[in-house]
Amino acid sequence: MASHRAWTSPGSLGVDAIWLSPFYPSPMADFGYDVADYCDVAPEYGTLADFDELLAQAHRRGIRVLVDFVPNHTSDRHPWFVASRSSREDPRRDWYVWRDPKPDGSPPNNWRSIFRAVGGAWTFDHPTGQYYLHSFLPQQPDLDWWNPEVRAAMHDVLRFWLDRGVDGFRIDVAHKMARDPELRDNPAELAQGDVAGIQRRDEDWPEVHVILREFRRLLDAYGDRMAVGEVGIYDPERLVRYFGEAQDELQLAFNFAFLVQPWRAVAFRKSVDRYEQLLPAGAWPTYTLSNHDNPRARSRYADGDDAGAVRRARVAAMLLLTLRGTPFLYYGEEIGQADGEVPADRVVDRDGRDPERTPMQWDAGPGAGFTSGDPWLPIGSEARAVNVAAQRDDPRSMLSLYRRLTWFRRRSVALREGSYRPVGRAPGVFAYLREAGTERLLVALNFGHAPAELRGGDHGLPRSGTLEISTDPDRGAGSVPLSSLELGPDEGVVIRL
Ligand code: GLC
Numbered sequence: 108m109a110s111h112r113a114w115t116s117p118g119s120l121g122v123d124a125i126w127l128s129p130f131y132p133s134p135m136a137d138f139g140y141d142v143a144d145y146c147d148v149a150p151e152y153g154t155l156a157d158f159d160e161l162l163a164q165a166h167r168r169g170i171r172v173l174v175d176f177v178p179n180h181t182s183d184r185h186p187w188f189v190a191s192r193s194s195r196e197d198p199r200r201d202w203y204v205w206r207d208p209k210p211d212g213s214p215p216n217n218w219r220s221i222f223r224a225v226g227g228a229w230t231f232d233h234p235t236g237q238y239y240l241h242s243f244l245p246q247q248p249d250l251d252w253w254n255p256e257v258r259a260a261m262h263d264v265l266r267f268w269l270d271r272g273v274d275g276f277r278i279d280v281a282h283k284m285a286r287d288p289e290l291r292d293n294p295a296e297l298a299q300g301d302v303a304g305i306q307r308r309d310e311d312w313p314e315v316h317v318i319l320r321e322f323r324r325l326l327d328a329y330g331d332r333m334a335v336g337e338v339g340i341y342d343p344e345r346l347v348r349y350f351g352e353a354q355d356e357l358q359l360a361f362n363f364a365f366l367v368q369p370w371r372a373v374a375f376r377k378s379v380d381r382y383e384q385l386l387p388a389g390a391w392p393t394y395t396l397s398n399h400d401n402p403r404a405r406s407r408y409a410d411g412d413d414a415g416a417v418r419r420a421r422v423a424a425m426l427l428l429t430l431r432g433t434p435f436l437y438y439g440e441e442i443g444q445a446d447g448e449v450p451a452d453r454v455v456d457r458d459g460r461d462p463e464r465t466p467m468q469w470d471a472g473p474g475a476g477f478t479s480g481d482p483w484l485p486i487g488s489e490a491r492a493v494n495v496a497a498q499r500d501d502p503r504s505m506l507s508l509y510r511r512l513t514w515f516r517r518r519s520v521a522l523r524e525g526s527y528r529p530v531g532r533a534p535g536v537f538a539y540l541r542e543a544g545t546e547r548l549l550v551a552l553n554f555g556h557a558p559a560e561l562r563g564g565d566h567g568l569p570r571s572g573t574l575e576i577s578t579d580p581d582r583g584a585g586s587v588p589l590s591s592l593e594l595g596p597d598e599g600v601v602i603r604l
Pocket of ligand 1 (some may be wrong): 137140141295337400
């Protein structure tokens with residue numbers, strides 16, 4: 108087994124790749140997701156030369172870099188939209204989705220913005236007398252992907268970054284690009300949200316798979332490059348279609364199922380089992396606990412009990428890093444950072460996502476080691492206590508647990524590539540085997556606040572195994588009986604069989 112030293116050497120989180128959210132010039136109406144120039148770096152972040160340097164430095168360390176590709180919409184300040192808006196006759200007019208009002212002056216259909224605070228997805232443009240479509244803010248007009256000129260221009264954007272050497276893309280709202288070309292109303296049943304079996308007309312239209320196959324061909328022409336799609340679809344049957352019938356669309360698609368599960372073993376087990384069953388042969392799973400649009404584990408599982416939330420966040424980390432598939436970690440999770448408190452006069456996001464976007468907490472100094480300037484969101488109030496510097500050399504810390512898990516995973520072929528098989532249904536416990544060749548690991552996670560027991564004998568497990576990692580820093584290493592495996596409250600373990 109690896110020495111403990113490797114786990115605690117500074118900076119050794121074992122990251123394989125980083126995904127950068129948009130850093131392009133933007134009026135920041137949606138914090139970079141309103142792009143005004145796809146092929147440059149916003150001056151507040153630096154220059155293209157800085158980007159090249161970042162890429163070179165990451166590659167030197169064996170870290171791949173994905174950039175965020177935002178194809179569904181541009182900023183309303185993007186020169187394409189400025190031209191499109193200028194007149195009905197402009198050659199760029201039909202790069203976006205413009206329609207006449209209904210005879211009574213109302214919007215062309217009943218589509219809604221994804222941001223509830225925005226309401227309808229259409230904004231009327233007085234000078235040209237038509238509405239334009241925006242699936243998000245009015246400052247984010249939707250491109251019309253039925254238009255071949257749009258496709259060609261966006262392929263050029265992909266080539267621009269691929270030629271600079273990026274390893275791939277995170278594709279923003281990858282399911283949204285294609286919609287009903289006739290712009291018919293969404294069925295009334297969908298007013299409160301998705302209903303299984305009822306096709307929405309404002310997203311996930313079959314043509315999206317054609318668009319993604321075109322992206323894939325472009326990526327494949329460059330060799331070892333990839334895309335992970337933000338497919339905001341919670342129905343796993345529809346989600347898995349984004350790999351493509353011939354595995355010729357997205358290499359990875361975010362699986363957001365964990366973001367909406369209640370903290371119950373049975374909910375997580377069912378979610379994993381169903382996804383595993385539906386994944387087409389050769390498709391690779393992904394899991395994530397949080398991102399810039401969703402609360403972090405410690406905040407999501409808080410339930411008014413912070414000490415318990417920290418323990419649950421440790422179990423969640425073990426879950427994420429021991430399942431079959433690519434884990435995506437949001438910054439701050441590795442130190443158990445809670446979402447920040449953002450006072451009313453500092454709120455900037457219209458969709459309530461400021462708390463999960465407060466700066467990374469590196470140290471206890473001013474600016475939390477993140478900045479010497481004035482960040483656009485306040486530093487989390489507990490940054491003096493919860494930060495990388497405070498946790499780096501503490502073997503009990505969340506950071507040490509993350510390191511142990513990431514390094515263990517890097518060295519374990521069973522965790523990296525092995526099969527997944529759920530084990531038993533002990534109340535409150537989610538347990539599974541990960542196996543490859545001669546390596547067999549049992550992962551058992553107690554989602555409850557009371558001690559729990561897994562009776563291994565009932566499931567054909569050997570009489571004992573060796574504890575590799577526990578989320579409980581006080582649990583001693585060594586041999587553990589599996590005929591009756593005792594788990595502490597909110598404890599997860601990895602056991603070698
Ligand atoms: C995605 C991004 C989100 C953004 C939206 C519009 O969901 O993750 O942050 O607001 O797309 O681009």
